[in-house]
Amino acid sequence: MKKLNKSFWIGIVLALVLYGIIQVLLTTGIFDDVMQSTLFLICINIMLAVSLNLINGITGQFSIGHAGFMSVGAYVSAILTLNFDVPFILALIIAGVVAACFGILIGIPTLRLNGDYLAIATLGFGEIIRIVMLNTEYVGGASGLSGIPNKTTWTIVFLFTLVTIVVITNFIRSTHGRACIAIRENEIAAEAMGINTTLYKVIAFSLGALFAGMAGGLSAHTFYVINPGSFNFLKSFEILVMVVLGGLGSTAGAVVGAIVLTVLFTVLQDYPEMRMILYSVILILMMIFRPKGLLGTGISFKKFAKKGAQSDGSISKGSAS
Amino acid sequence: MEYFIQQLINGISVGSIYALIALGYTMVYGIIKLINFAHGDVFMVGSFIGLYSARYLANAGLPPVVVLLLSLVISMTVSALLGISIERLAYKPLRKASRIAVLITAIGVSFLLEYTGVAIVGPQAKGFPEILNKQQYNLFGTSIQVDSNQIMILGTTVVLMIILQYIVHRTKIGKAMRAVSYDMEAARLMGVNVDRTISATFAIGSALAAAAGVIFGMTYNSVDPMMGVLPGLKAFVAAVLGGIGSIPGALVGGLLLGTVETEVSSLGYSSWRDGVAFAVLILILIFKPSGLFGKNVREKV
Numbered sequence: 280m281k282k283l284n285k286s287f288w289i290g291i292v293l294a295l296v297l298y299g300i301i302q303v304l305l306t307t308g309i310f311d312d313v314m315q316s317t318l319f320l321i322c323i324n325i326m327l328a329v330s331l332n333l334i335n336g337i338t339g340q341f342s343i344g345h346a347g348f349m350s351v352g353a354y355v356s357a358i359l360t361l362n363f364d365v366p367f368i369l370a371l372i373i374a375g376v377v378a379a380c381f382g383i384l385i386g387i388p389t390l391r392l393n394g395d396y397l398a399i400a401t402l403g404f405g406e407i408i409r410i411v412m413l414n415t416e417y418v419g420g421a422s423g424l425s426g427i428p429n430k431t432t433w434t435i436v437f438l439f440t441l442v443t444i445v446v447i448t449n450f451i452r453s454t455h456g457r458a459c460i461a462i463r464e465n466e467i468a469a470e471a472m473g474i475n476t477t478l479y480k481v482i483a484f485s486l487g488a489l490f491a492g493m494a495g496g497l498s499a500h501t502f503y504v505i506n507p508g509s510f511n512f513l514k515s516f517e518i519l520v521m522v523v524l525g526g527l528g529s530t531a532g533a534v535v536g537a538i539v540l541t542v543l544f545t546v547l548q549d550y551p552e553m554r555m556i557l558y559s560v561i562l563i564l565m566m567i568f569r570p571k572g573l574l575g576t577g578i579s580f581k582k583f584a585k586k587g588a589q590s591d592g593s594i595s596k597g598s599a600s
Numbered sequence: 601m602e603y604f605i606q607q608l609i610n611g612i613s614v615g616s617i618y619a620l621i622a623l624g625y626t627m628v629y630g631i632i633k634l635i636n637f638a639h640g641d642v643f644m645v646g647s648f649i650g651l652y653s654a655r656y657l658a659n660a661g662l663p664p665v666v667v668l669l670l671s672l673v674i675s676m677t678v679s680a681l682l683g684i685s686i687e688r689l690a691y692k693p694l695r696k697a698s699r700i701a702v703l704i705t706a707i708g709v710s711f712l713l714e715y716t717g718v719a720i721v722g723p724q725a726k727g728f729p730e731i732l733n734k735q736q737y738n739l740f741g742t743s744i745q746v747d748s749n750q751i752m753i754l755g756t757t758v759v760l761m762i763i764l765q766y767i768v769h770r771t772k773i774g775k776a777m778r779a780v781s782y783d784m785e786a787a788r789l790m791g792v793n794v795d796r797t798i799s800a801t802f803a804i805g806s807a808l809a810a811a812a813g814v815i816f817g818m819t820y821n822s823v824d825p826m827m828g829v830l831p832g833l834k835a836f837v838a839a840v841l842g843g844i845g846s847i848p849g850a851l852v853g854g855l856l857l858g859t860v861e862t863e864v865s866s867l868g869y870s871s872w873r874d875g876v877a878f879a880v881l882i883l884i885l886i887f888k889p890s891g892l893f894g895k896n897v898r899e900k901v
Binding site: 341388389391392394395396398399400402403404406407410411413414516519520523527552553555556558559560562563566567570 | 633635690693694697698699700701702703704705707708709710711712714715716718719833836837840871872874875878879881882885886889
């Protein structure tokens with residue numbers, strides 16, 4: 280335990296050093312506006328990927344509706360700052376909490392499902408949220424909200440990203456996190472061991488949604504405009520790809536996946552078609568040649584394995600962080 | 601009442617398109633337990649091949665009915681080959697991988713088809729040539745109208761369904777498909793060529809999606825590289841509604857979904873149409889996950 284604490288503090292110190300270096304680069308103007316917005320986007324994507332990894336990689340509940348939670352957070356925070364003059368940080372926290380409530384709302388009915396069916400149900404929920412936004416005049420309908428104050432600063436983005444990573448890694452290491460991993464490995468066995476599977480699945484869903492909502496709020500206040508179209512299931516897939524690229528079940532992997540994909544996207548911004556073609560080819564080749572991702576823990580995913588398929592020799596490790 | 605029946609007729613013609621796409625989903629899911637996300641894009645490719653072959657053949661001066669039938673056949677053949685190559689290149693190497701890996705590959709293939717389409721034909725929608733002249737008929741002297749296009753859609757769907765039923769229940773490859781979907785390992789032991797059977801399933805499913813694509817183009821007169829996304833998802837909803845893995849289920853699910861959607865639009869909530877489709881999906885998953893015609897399979901411990 281002592282060793283764990285030590286590495287935890289080393290991580291915090293390194294993160295603060297990184298924060299300081301980038302803060303200096305920003306204030307001295309070495310980082311221009313483009314680099315700054317890429318930096319913010321990387322942090323937002325890290326929050327999204329790490330929180331989705333908690334649901335998909337740790338608890339083994341295959342969810343592809345993450346953009347839905349993100350959009351709830353984005354809209355709630357934007358309305359709070361636009362119409363009610365709520366302080367930005369408070370607005371972000373409320374956005375996260377509302378998104379978490381949606382997580383519970385979606386979690387409870389869909390918990391009876393697993394595997395492919397859960398994936399499709401979460402996709403459906405994500406799309407329903409988008410269509411409700413599309414049809415609500417109060418939030419601007421199809422044209423969305425614009426003129427959102429640009430309140431995101433490096434300090435705030437960094438703080439929220441750090442909190443996301445710290446909370447989720449500590450959650451995974453806790454008793455509750457172990458319970459979630461047990462559910463991933465074998466839900467029936469976990470239930471037989473006395474784990475309240477429903478409770479832990481709802482916790483994972485709402486915790487993931489909480490941080491996705493905050494990330495949504497941050498992105499709304501970075502890019503001034505939000506509309507329902509930017510939170511469609513392509514966005515959910517994008518987050519999923521970050522997690523898969525980094526390695527399902529690995530928090531460090533999710534961080535790396537988010538960074539790599541965001542940078543790749545920004546570099547190829549001028550060639551949108553080539554970007555998407557390259558992206559899909561990477562995805563396919565990755566699944567064929569290295570399905571566990573860049574930093575994958577080689578978790579077994581027995582739930583998803585086909586009947587009669589041989590195990591590919593991957594060993595489940597106790598720790599998944 | 602007449603208005604209601606009119607909407608029902610419109611709904612059935614939309615539903616037929618969903619049903620044709622849903623068949624591909626249901627067959628592939630039944631055989632390798634994969635949600636083939638790329639299926640909606642095979643539908644798109646089929647539609648484009650139909651568009652170009654119809655243009656070419658119409659310029660060659662062939663009569664409209666021949667143009668329609670030939671472009672249907674060309675589009676179905678090319679899409680069947682596309683389906684087989686997708687299976688061979690992307691899914692076959694993953695036969696033993698986890699389900700999640702295959703699902704992600706399917707998403708990748710879907711993106712690949714969409715954006716290759718954008719790179720080739722550009723993102724703008726293209727007009728689909730009017731192959732047959734549209735004619736309106738009044739039904740039984742009432743004001744209920746049926747146009748020739750709707751009759752053609754229903755006719756094509758019914759003919760293709762009969763052919764499919766024949767293939768699945770009366771031919772050797774159909775028997776192999778049923779055997780593999782029941783138990784892949786046992787079928788292999790019995791001497792069934794599993795790989796060839798899976799290829800045949802993809803070929804048939806993709807051909808049906810291509811037929812749906814041509815019909816879709818003729819109905820809405822506009823096709824674009826992203827057109828497969830939403831109909832693809834809704835066809836999947838239809839497949840789940842009917843009970844995934846069941847062929848009659850796909851037909852009923854498609855027709856039901858098309859009818860519900862058209863009724864919702866006709867009540868003045870057209871912008872909620874897609875939302876209703878997904879709400880139907882979630883309700884069916886919560887209350888009867890096996891679908892209307894599906895069998896309830898219990899998980900073995």
